[in-house]
Amino acid sequence: MTKARIAVFSSKSYDKHSMDAANEKFGFELDYYKTQLNASTAKLVDGYDAISCFVNDVVDTKVLEQLDKSGIKMIALRCAGFNNVDLVEAKKRGFVVSRVPGYSPESVAEHAVAMMLCLNRKLHKAYSRIREHNFNLEGLLGFNLGSKTVGIIGTGKIGLATMKALSGFGCKLLCHDPYINPEAEKLATYVDLDTLYAQSDIISLHCPLTEESHHLIDHEAFAKMKDNVMLINTSRGALVNASDAIEALKSGRLGYLGLDVYELEGDLFFRDLSGQVLHDDVFGLLLSYPNVLVTGHQGYFTDLALSQIADTTLSNIKAYQKGEQTGNEVF
Template sequence: MRIAAFEVRDDERQSFDDEARRLGVEVALHEEKLEPGNATMAEGFDGVSTLGLSRLDSSLLETLARQGVKVVATRTVGYNHIDLDAAKRLGIAVLNADYAPNGVAEYAVMFMLMVLRNYKPSLWRGQVYDFSLKGLRGRELRNLTVGVMGTGRIGATVIRCLTGFGCRILAYDPHPNDAVANHAEYVDLETLYRSSDIITLHMPLLPSTEHIINRDTIARMKDGVVLINCARGGLMDLEALIDNIESEKIGGLGLDTVETEEDLIHRDRRTDILTNRGVAYLRQFPNVVMTQHMAFYTDAAVHSMVNCSVEGIRSVLDTGTFRTRIA
C-alpha cells in the first residue's frame, strides 16, 4: 500500500514516519503542493494526502484516477478545495481530518480577549518603552454578548470555554445541538447580528456560507462589533471588512484566516514584493489582530491530522469501501 503526501511541513515528517511504520505502509513525502504540473508524482500510489493549498478540481482528480489513485485525504477539517462531485463520479474516496477542537476554540477566545484589551497597540508601545495608558482602556467579556455562528465540535467547545467568563452567549446553527442549548441561547441570524457585541465564526465554507459576513450583514450589527474568524477566510468579504474597520462600524477584528491568503500563509515572504493589497492594508490597523492561519497548530493536532490521513487511507483501501468520509 503506497501513499503520496504533499505540502508536507518539517513538523509533520516524524508523525508520517511513525504512522507509516506503525501501519506498515509506504509513504512518499513531498513539500510541494499537488497540482497538474507535478501530478505524475502520485502515479502508482493508492492514496494521496494533501493540505489546503492543493486545489483538487475535476481535471486534477481525473488525472489522479487515471494514475490509479483511489483515495484522497486532506489533512484539514475544511474540504472546500476538493471537488466532491467529481470525486464521487470518479469513484475516489475523500477524507478530511478530525482533531480535537480545543486548540482552535481556545485560540478564538484568545482573539476575543486580545481585541477587547487592546493587546496590539499596547504591545507596540511597550516595544518602544511607551507605558502610557491613553486609548488602551478595554472591556470585560462578562459584560458582553457573544454570538457563535456554527455549533459543531469547535463552535460547541468555544461556547463551553465562554461559560466560565459569565457572558451572555447566543448561537446560530441550521442544526441545533441539545447539549449546546444548555449553555447558549439559539437564535436566528438577524437576532444574533443585532444583539451580539462579539461574533465568532465556526462554520464550513460552502456556496451558502461564502461571504456570509458582508456589507449588508455588517450593517445590521451593533456599532463597534468585534468579529472573529478562525474558520475559513472566504466566510468574510475582505473589502467589506476594510471599509467597515475604516468607518469604525467594526470595533475590532481577530483574524486567523482571510480570503486571498493563499499566496501568503505558511510561507516566508519577508523579501518579496507583495501584491495582496487588501491583506497588507487591513493588518496595519491597531484594532486588527491577524495571524498566519495557525489556530489549529498544536502538537496534538498536527499528529492527529497526519494520523487521520494515513490511517484513513489505509482503512478505506483495506475495506474496499470507497465513499467520501467528511467529519
C-alpha cells in the first residue's frame, strides 16, 4: 500500500512529538504546518493524501473546494468537536471527516475541577501575593466544595468523568442532557435546565456546540441562576455569551468564572502574544476581573491525552486508506 502523505495543520512541538511517536507503527509521511488551515492557507494542501487539523482550523466551503481540487477526501480532526467544519458541504462533496471522541476525558474533567478549586480558594491571587511577600489572608476566604450543589450540563464521557471526580468531594450533583446516560444516573439527578440553573452553586459545561447550544449561557440563563454562582466552561467557547457574562459579573449574579475556551479564541489561543496589544475588548475586560480565571484551551493537555489523540487520528486515516470505518466518522 502506498505511503500516505499527511499535512498536519496548527501543529506545535508537542503535536510533532506525539504524532511521530504514534506514527512509528503506521509509517505515514507527516509534514507539520504551524499555520492554521483556512481559505488563505488552503493552497498548502496540494500533493497530500489527507489532512489533519485542530479546533481553530477553519474548514469552510472555500477550504473544501481547495481540498476537492487537490484530490483530498480525508479530513482527520485531532479533537472531539467538529463545529469548525462545514459538514453540509463536506457531506455533499463526499468527504470523510473523522474525529477523536474518546481521548482521556479525565484530563478535561480534572482541569474543570482544578479551575473550581482555584477560583474557590483564590489560588491565583494567593500565588501573586506570596511572590510579593504579602501573607495577608484578607480576601482569600473560600468555601467547602463538598457542601455545594454542582450542575453538570452534558453527561457524555467528560461530563461523567467530572461527576466522578466531584462525587469524591461529597457534592450534590445535578445534571442535564437530552440523552440519559445510565452511568450518570448513578451519580447525579437529571433535571431540566431551569431547575439546574436555580439550584446549582456551581455550573460546569460539558456539551458540544450546536445551533441549539450556541450561547446557551446568556442573559436569560444568568437571570435564572443563584447570586454568586460559579460557571466553568471547558467545552466550547460559544456556549457562553461573553458580553452577557460580563454583565452578570458586574451585577454579582456571577461570582466566579472559569474559562478554558472562548468564542473568539481562534485569534488568541495556542500562540505567544506577550508584548502585543489585544484587540478583543470583551476578552480584555474579562481578564481584568479578579474573580475570572482564563486558561488557553489547556484542559485536554496531558501526556496521556496527546498520545491517545495522535494514535486515534492516525488510526482514522489508516482505516480510510483501507476503505474501512472506525466509528469515529462524523457522518
